[in-house]
Amino acid sequence: xxxxxxxxxxxxxxxxxxxxxxxxxxxxxxxxxxxxxxxxxxxxxxxxxxxxxxxxxxxxxxxxxxxxxxxxxxxxxxxxxxxxxxxxxxxxxxxxxxxxxxxxxxxxxxxxxxxxxxxxxxxxxxxxxxxxxxxxxxxxxxxxxxxxxxxxxxxxxxxxxxxxxxxxxxxxxxxxxxxxxxxxxxxxxxxxxxxxxxxxxxxxxxxxxxxxxxxxxxxxxxxxxxxxxxxxxxxxxxxxxxxxxxxxxxxxxxxxxxxxxxxxxxxxxxxxxxxxxxxxxxxxxxxxxxxxxxxxxxxxxxxxxxxxxxxxxxxxxxxxxxxxxxxxxxxxxxxx
Numbered sequence: 332x333x334x335x336x337x338x339x340x341x342x343x344x345x346x347x348x349x350x351x352x353x354x355x356x357x358x359x360x361x362x363x364x365x366x367x368x369x370x371x372x373x374x375x376x377x378x379x380x381x382x383x384x385x386x387x388x389x390x391x392x393x394x395x396x397x398x399x400x401x402x403x404x405x406x407x408x409x410x411x412x413x414x415x416x417x418x419x420x421x422x423x424x425x426x427x428x429x430x431x432x433x434x435x436x437x438x439x440x441x442x443x444x445x446x447x448x449x450x451x452x453x454x455x456x457x458x459x460x461x462x463x464x465x466x467x468x469x470x471x472x473x474x475x476x477x478x479x480x481x482x483x484x485x486x487x488x489x490x491x492x493x494x495x496x497x498x499x500x501x502x503x504x505x506x507x508x509x510x511x512x513x514x515x516x517x518x519x520x521x522x523x524x525x526x527x528x529x530x531x532x533x534x535x536x537x538x539x540x541x542x543x544x545x546x547x548x549x550x551x552x553x554x555x556x557x558x559x560x561x562x563x564x565x566x567x568x569x570x571x572x573x574x575x576x577x578x579x580x581x582x583x584x585x586x587x588x589x590x591x592x593x594x595x596x597x598x599x600x601x602x603x604x605x606x607x608x609x610x611x612x613x614x615x616x617x618x619x620x621x622x623x624x625x626x627x628x629x630x631x632x633x634x635x636x637x638x639x640x641x642x643x644x645x646x647x648x649x650x651x652x653x654x655x656x657x658x659x660x661x662x663x664x665x666x667x
Contacts, residue, residue, distance in 0.1 A: 344503040344528070345483035347424060352484070361409050377432035407554050424485070427498035431464035432637075435546065435629045438469065438476035438489040441518040443509070446629060450543030455524030457509065459501055466498040468594055472625050477513035480526055486512050494594045501528040517602050550634025553627055558621065564646050571616065572609050575643055578636045583610040597632050 336389055344665035380389055386623060426639040434457065445453040459465050469478055470490040487497040491608050509524035527535060554560055562571035581589045583597070585608045599606060601623070604616040623631070 341481040342510075343482065343484070344505065344507060345480075345485065346500045347420065347500075348484040350420050350423075350481070354413070354447060357374060357416070358413055361413070365406070404429055407412070420550070424498075426583055427496065428464045428467040428520055431466035431498055433466050433468055434459075434631075435458075435633070436467050436469040436478060437472060437625050438478070438511070438515075439472040440474065441511075441517050443478070443511075443521040443522070443524055444626065446546055446626065448546050448633065449543045450542070450549070451538060451541040455509070456527060457524070457527060457535055458527045458530045458534065461501050461504050461528050462531070464498055464500045467540075468629070469495050469497065470625055470629075474515050475513050476511045476515050476522070479512035481510070481511045482507040483526070488513065494598060495496075501526070504530055516656070530590070530628060539564060546630050546633040547637050548634075549643055550632070552628035553580050553623075553631050554634055557623070557631075559631075560644055560646055564643055566646060572612060573643070574635050575638050575640050584608060585610050585612075594636070597635050598628060601628060601631065 333626075340352060340355075343352055387420045420651050431446060435446040436457075437446075439609075443455050447453075447458050467478065467487075469487065469489045471489045471494065473491060475491070476489040477486055479491055482497065483499045483501065485499050487498055489494050489495055505525045505528055507528065507666050509526050511519060511522035515522065560566065566571055578597070580592050582592050583589050587610075589605060596607070602620040603618055605618070608614050
């Protein structure tokens with residue numbers, strides 16, 4: 332059995348952890364300080380101005396403008412410091428560095444499926460190098476989960492039907508706890524894992540041992556298998572938009588608005604292509620919401636994200652655009 336751990340908070344092992352801890356202790360200190368003032372004040376006035384006899388009536392106290400300004404301005408300043416400090420941390424937490432490496436995470440009852448860009452796959456374990464920003468692209472296959480790493484002071488809801496993002500940069504090699512911090516069903520308490528932070532050389536060796544086809548390559552093969560290349564190809568006769576260099580750009584829609592081509596937009600356009608139709612194109616693409624899994628979808632998104640000029644795979648065969656699936660006819664409607 333391990334000895335007693337006197338730490339109130341878990342070990343801080345990320346670049347943002349110390350900043351969050353400092354804000355935490357500031358908020359805690361302000362809370363304790365104001366609580367003591369209120370408690371001591373109540374006790375003092377309760378004793379000092381207690382009624383000592385039936386005919387005792389204390390002299391009325393009209394008030395003090397200086398006192399009222401003091402107890403208004405000082406708390407306001409303390410709270411504004413909390414707000415500005417918190418916003419500054421949140422802004423850095425929300426925007427991942429350009430150098431961040433993307434890792435794809437799928438939550439499901441009751442485990443974490445993790446896919447690295449190099450094709451490495453893990454369950455309930457995430458290997459990362461020390462000193463490298465890691466950006467998680469996360470979604471859920473069933474209910475709301477919450478990806479939480481206490482030692483890194485980061486957590487984010489993982490919601491079905493959309494992508495959420497979380498980034499961190501580990502500062503210390505070691506193994507750290509990973510939890511689901513949102514109740515997600517009867518086995519919620521078992522949805523735990525670990526983050527393994529490794530030195531860069533050790534991590535590179537781990538990558539080579541676990542390497543498989545990259546996510547982008549697997550996505551490329553799915554792009555052909557699902558017949559996306561039939562329409563999204565320069566030689567397809569302008570049936571559909573060319574996806575080369577699409578990621579990260581503003582896209583004009585038929586309703587006159589624009590949207591950023593990020594992971595969420597690409598995902599939605601694959602599953603529900605009629606929701607946001609590109610300007611200058613007709614709605615001919617069938618929905619794929621019943622034809623691909625979340626893992627396959629992430630692979631196609633990873634391929635499109637890295638698709639550069641001239642990188643569209645060759646057309647396997649010339650064919651018509653896939654038709655929208657029609658509901659099967661009721662056998663009872665057939666004539667005898």
